[in-house]
Amino acid sequence: METLKAIAKKSPIWIAYLAALLGLPLVFDSILAISIFNQMAIGIVFALSYNMLLGQGGMLSFGHAVYFGLGGFLAVHTLILIEFETVYFSIIFIPVIGGVIGLLAAIFIGSFSTRKAGTVFAMISLGIGELIAASSLIFSDFFGGEAGISGDRTYGPTFFGVDFTQNDQIYYVAAIWVFIATLFMYLFTQTPAGRMANAVRDNPERAQFIGYSSRRIRFISFCASGLFAGIAGGLFALNYEFITEENLNAATSGRVLLMAYIGGLGYFIGPIIGAVVLTLMNSLLSNYTELWMLYLGIMFLLTVIYLPRGFAGFIMMHQVAWINNRIKSLGVPYLLIGLPSLVLLAGIIAMVEMSDHEGEAFYYFGFKLNPESFVTWAVVLVISLSAYAGVRAALPQLKQAWESANAVPDSEDPKS
Amino acid sequence: MLEVFVFATLNGLVTGLLLFMLASGLTLIFSMMGVLNFAHASFYMLGAYFAYSISLKTGFWVGLIFAPLLVGVLGALVERYGLRRVHRSGHVAELVFTFGLAFLIDEAVQFFWGADTKNYRSPDILDFPLFTMFGQEFPAYRGFMIGISVMIFIALYYVLTKSRVGIIIQAAITHPNTVANLGHNVPLIFMGVFGVGTALAGLAGVIAGPVLTTFPGMALVLGSIVFVIVVIGGLGSLPGALIASLLVGLLQSYAIASDVGMPELLELIGVSFDRNHPLNDLWTLSLPQIAPILPYLLLVLVLIFRPAGLLGKREE
Amino acid sequence: MSILTLNNISKSFGQTEIIRGVNLAIEDGEKHAIIGPNGAGKSTLFHLISGLHTVTGGSIKFKDQEIQNRPAFEINRLGLARSFQVTNIFHRMSVFENVRCALLWSKGFRYSFWHLLGRQGELNDASMHVLEEIGLSDRAQYPAGELAYAAQRALELGIAIASGADLIMLDEPVAGMNISEAQSAVELIRKVTSGKTLIMVEHDMNIVFDIADRISVLVYGEIIATDVPEKIRANPRVQEAYLGEVPNSA
Numbered sequence: 001m002e003t004l005k006a007i008a009k010k011s012p013i014w015i016a017y018l019a020a021l022l023g024l025p026l027v028f029d030s031i032l033a034i035s036i037f038n039q040m041a042i043g044i045v046f047a048l049s050y051n052m053l054l055g056q057g058g059m060l061s062f063g064h065a066v067y068f069g070l071g072g073f074l075a076v077h078t079l080i081l082i083e084f085e086t087v088y089f090s091i092i093f094i095p096v097i098g099g100v101i102g103l104l105a106a107i108f109i110g111s112f113s114t115r116k117a118g119t120v121f122a123m124i125s126l127g128i129g130e131l132i133a134a135s136s137l138i139f140s141d142f143f144g145g146e147a148g149i150s151g152d153r154t155y156g157p158t159f160f161g162v163d164f165t166q167n168d169q170i171y172y173v174a175a176i177w178v179f180i181a182t183l184f185m186y187l188f189t190q191t192p193a194g195r196m197a198n199a200v201r202d203n204p205e206r207a208q209f210i211g212y213s214s215r216r217i218r219f220i221s222f223c224a225s226g227l228f229a230g231i232a233g234g235l236f237a238l239n240y241e242f243i244t245e246e247n248l249n250a251a252t253s254g255r256v257l258l259m260a261y262i263g264g265l266g267y268f269i270g271p272i273i274g275a276v277v278l279t280l281m282n283s284l285l286s287n288y289t290e291l292w293m294l295y296l297g298i299m300f301l302l303t304v305i306y307l308p309r310g311f312a313g314f315i316m317m318h319q320v321a322w323i324n325n326r327i328k329s330l331g332v333p334y335l336l337i338g339l340p341s342l343v344l345l346a347g348i349i350a351m352v353e354m355s356d357h358e359g360e361a362f363y364y365f366g367f368k369l370n371p372e373s374f375v376t377w378a379v380v381l382v383i384s385l386s387a388y389a390g391v392r393a394a395l396p397q398l399k400q401a402w403e404s405a406n407a408v409p410d411s412e413d414p415k416s
Numbered sequence: 417m418l419e420v421f422v423f424a425t426l427n428g429l430v431t432g433l434l435l436f437m438l439a440s441g442l443t444l445i446f447s448m449m450g451v452l453n454f455a456h457a458s459f460y461m462l463g464a465y466f467a468y469s470i471s472l473k474t475g476f477w478v479g480l481i482f483a484p485l486l487v488g489v490l491g492a493l494v495e496r497y498g499l500r501r502v503h504r505s506g507h508v509a510e511l512v513f514t515f516g517l518a519f520l521i522d523e524a525v526q527f528f529w530g531a532d533t534k535n536y537r538s539p540d541i542l543d544f545p546l547f548t549m550f551g552q553e554f555p556a557y558r559g560f561m562i563g564i565s566v567m568i569f570i571a572l573y574y575v576l577t578k579s580r581v582g583i584i585i586q587a588a589i590t591h592p593n594t595v596a597n598l599g600h601n602v603p604l605i606f607m608g609v610f611g612v613g614t615a616l617a618g619l620a621g622v623i624a625g626p627v628l629t630t631f632p633g634m635a636l637v638l639g640s641i642v643f644v645i646v647v648i649g650g651l652g653s654l655p656g657a658l659i660a661s662l663l664v665g666l667l668q669s670y671a672i673a674s675d676v677g678m679p680e681l682l683e684l685i686g687v688s689f690d691r692n693h694p695l696n697d698l699w700t701l702s703l704p705q706i707a708p709i710l711p712y713l714l715l716v717l718v719l720i721f722r723p724a725g726l727l728g729k730r731e732e
Numbered sequence: 733m734s735i736l737t738l739n740n741i742s743k744s745f746g747q748t749e750i751i752r753g754v755n756l757a758i759e760d761g762e763k764h765a766i767i768g769p770n771g772a773g774k775s776t777l778f779h780l781i782s783g784l785h786t787v788t789g790g791s792i793k794f795k796d797q798e799i800q801n802r803p804a805f806e807i808n809r810l811g812l813a814r815s816f817q818v819t820n821i822f823h824r825m826s827v828f829e830n831v832r833c834a835l836l837w838s839k840g841f842r843y844s845f846w847h848l849l850g851r852q853g854e855l856n857d858a859s860m861h862v863l864e865e866i867g868l869s870d871r872a873q874y875p876a877g878e879l880a881y882a883a884q885r886a887l888e889l890g891i892a893i894a895s896g897a898d899l900i901m902l903d904e905p906v907a908g909m910n911i912s913e914a915q916s917a918v919e920l921i922r923k924v925t926s927g928k929t930l931i932m933v934e935h936d937m938n939i940v941f942d943i944a945d946r947i948s949v950l951v952y953g954e955i956i957a958t959d960v961p962e963k964i965r966a967n968p969r970v971q972e973a974y975l976g977e978v979p980n981s982a
Contacts, residue, residue: 054508058508060508060511060512062515112720113719113720118507118508119452119507119511120719122452122511123452123643123647123715123719124715124716124719124720126640126643127644127647127712127715127716127719128712128716130640130712131709131712131713131716134708134709134712135709138706138709187848188845190848190849190850191844191845191846191847191848191849192836192841192842192843192844192845192847192849193843193844193845194845195825195829195832195833195836195849196833196836196843198822198824198825198829199822199825199833201824202821202822202823202824202825203820203821203822203823205784205820206816206820206821206822206891207805207833208783208803208804208805208808209782209804209805209808209813209814209892210808210813210833210834210836210837210891210894210895211805211808211809211836211837211838211895212805212836212837212843213803213805214805216843217843220843220845224845250640254515254519257512257515258516258519261512266824291527293523294520294523294524294526294527296523297516297519297520297522297523297524298520300516300519300520301498301513301516301517301520304502304509304512304513304516305498305501305502305513308502308505308509319875320874320878323873323874356527
């Protein structure tokens with residue numbers, strides 16, 4: 001244990017991460033900001049846990065919310081037990097309860113669902129997810145029916161005088177948990193089980209020929225991801241003090257898939273990026289436009305087609321160019337294609353928003369747009385088309401710069 | 417008792433055939449391309465909405481013909497410009513793509529048509545009782561639904577087994593590379609099959625819209641069930657999909673129609689529970705209550721014990 | 733002493749019989765080549781021995797233990813490793829990681845999720861050693877999928893031998909290579925399999941006659957001859973069934 005802490009302390013990235021987590025509320029201290037940070041924290045742990053399954057392990061699950069939700073439900077029930085003093089411990093340990101439940105559920109379900117990966121696994125996960133979500137409406141004593149159940153985190157022993165009535169107090173608890181969870185999920189990837197999970201993802205057949213049962217590896221990844229999803233569920237319970245069947249169902253499972261995928265699978269930092277981006281879109285963008293879900297859907301689909309490795313993948317695509325020391329050569333080509341692309345995007349969004357606003361003028365990045373005015377439409381269209389032309393023109397030189405920056409040297413050694 | 421049984425069977429048949437219309441398209445697409453089209457129910461929804469908009473201007477029957485065509489064309493375009501590109505990133509990426517597509521179509525429908533329920537009505541011509549039994553009427557429209565479904569399936573059967581295109585498709589289902597080597601344009605076939613599969617889903621939407629209500633959540637209502645059916649019936653098997661569709665349709669119909677509860681069943685074996693028992697929720701379940709769960713339970717059981725489904729052929 | 737014995741092995745897929753009654757005994761330390769026309773069942777035989785397929789009949793003994801129908805990972809743990817005809821590496825992981833994973837089980841790590849690999853000096857040194865042996869130490873950090881074809885084949889070989897297996901099965905190791913690449917590959921194979929038993933499926937007769945102590949000829953799922961190279965070359969049944977690339981310098 002000491003050596004683990006020593007390693008962590010030595011690495012500057014981890015220190016920066018912890019500092020960022022703890023320091024954010026000092027920079028942005030509005031109530032909205034704190035609420036967003038709390039959501040991000042939950043999202044980060046949840047998405048990272050999902051990545052253990054999909055990105056690291058190659059298992060696509062449509063039912064991951066089960067472990068999140070079950071963890072959350074047990075957490076809220078524990079809050080209630082603490083309130084009535086049937087048990088008595090500080091609420092900062094609630095995520096432990098969530099984690100344990102997530103782990104137990106994953107052990108049970110994983111025992112029969114990890115036999116195969118691929119489509120069969122995805123279907124089983126969907127079936128189990130729907131089964132449990134539907135069952136939760138039936139067992140209304142435990143799950144509270146459609147209204148869900150609620151608890152109060154201000155009971156139990158205070159922590160150094162803090163009773164967690166305020167959201168920023170609970171944020172610090174969440175921040176510590178996020179740090180611990182991230183650290184352990186990262187460390188898992190550096191262990192034999194974590195590395196073999198990658199190997200089984202890449203080539204389950206070959207993994208057997210180096211002595212490992214692919215099924216057993218998948219099972220371990222599955223249980224670990226259930227554990228951390230349960231912790232995320234516990235954090236949810238602490239933040240909202242309330243949980244419903246919705247937190248178990250396919251929609252929540254879909255949301256975490258979105259987060260992990262957009263952020264980038266297979267890269268540890270990907271889901272963190274995804275959780276941050278999606279939480280921001282959810283909270284901020286929804287204030288500016290009703291259509292943010294539509295944009296999210298389009299963005300998701302485009303990511304799947306053009307950026308299958310997500311934002312993180314996009315960054316990591318430059319790995320070879322970095323090794324070759326040719327990153328700088330890509331600067332100008334990116335600029336030449338980036339600017340027109342942004343303008344094109346702005347133009348398309350403007351047109352979509354104008355269609356939605358049905359006759360009322362509205363403000364768009366400081367410009368007043370009037371959907372009734374033919375001139376407005378013409379101007380936006382012309383700008384968009386020229387931007388598109390700019391993108392097409394800049395493409396070939398980007399391709400060329402990319403290819404030359406990415407050449408893999410072949411060894412001259414005859415022994416290779 | 418008999419009347420309940422008869423009507424439940426008929427309703428189950430309507431549902432089952434409708435489900436098969438969706439499941440058959442899904443199975444064809446899966447067999448050919450190995451992709452489980454998550455967005456299949458979304459095309460069903462599009463069919464209903466397109467038909468609704470068309471019917472506002474020109475009536476139900478025009479919508480019946482053109483809406484499925486529109487959906488099919490859209491499906492073919494999606495295959496050509498979306499799915500085909502994602503194909504090289506692997507099966508997981510394909511599944512995620514179709515999942516994202518479902519999400520997008522859902523949002524797009526709300527964008528273009530609004531979030532309210534649409535008043536998509538069945539044609540007045542069919543607004544009469546087909547027959548009356550034991551005082552209950554069976555609407556002609558439902559009879560129409562059965563009729564159309566059966567006609568489509570007969571047509572599908574003949575195309576697949578007797579026509580040249582059908583035989584090529586059957587071959588390409590199990591041996592796409594061989595078929596390509598024989599000189600057939602497999603990508604075109606893929607696009608065609610995806611288009612036809614989605615058109616079938618759209619047709620299901622056109623005829624189901626008036627009965628199952630046309631609203632943005634309609635894809636979700638049927639979406640999972642169709643997957644369950646395709647898996648239970650055996651990924652890649654049309655006869656299996658038919659059996660499973662009818663099974664699920666009838667099962668749900670009987671479960672909803674009968675009012676048998678667990679307590680009655682348990683009493684038959686001499687067990688009774690007092691109200692305060694912790695498992696009270698479980699034991700006071702009635703069949704109608706658990707009707708929605710039954711398909712998923714069946715899905716999980718089949719996947720555990722017989723991952724190939726009842727009649728499955730395609731190996732992953 | 734026989735390290736691997738095949739006793740009346742047969743395999744059918746549905747109605748089609750692929751392997752019909754194969755009997756073979758491989759001696760410890762022997763370099764044995766299996767040749768035969770395409771479709772004879774050579775790869776299937778490999779799959780049966782390594783545990784990818786179940787046998788329809790017969791038994792396989794490896795180091796005096798019956799291994800037929802046992803899962804591949806169990807067989808591998810007994811000391812049997814193989815490579816594949818189509819390159820089968822962990823393409824998204826680095827070259828170094830590929831080899832390190834191949835070493836994990838034999839170094840005793842099992843399913844540990846508490847050992848940090850960065851701090852396992854002995855394991856990492858052993859991995860670098862394997863990389864040096866196969867000539868890929870300068871490309872250790874590259875994603876395996878980005879390597880040139882011949883380098884990937886070398887990695888394939890490295891993964892197979894890394895765990896120190898006693899019996900190494902190579903399925904067409906030089907397929908798709910040009911002459912100089914193939915020569916380097918053969919040198920490598922000779923080096924890394926010295927002291928071990930090698931079974932090799934190969935079409936290139938030069939290589940076969942160069943490396944093999946004995947050759948078995950598989951035709952239509954049956955072995956029609958097993959003998960030293962000179963006798964195989966002179967065998968009329970072999971000549972009749974399989975006109976391979978017999979070297980001009982006889």
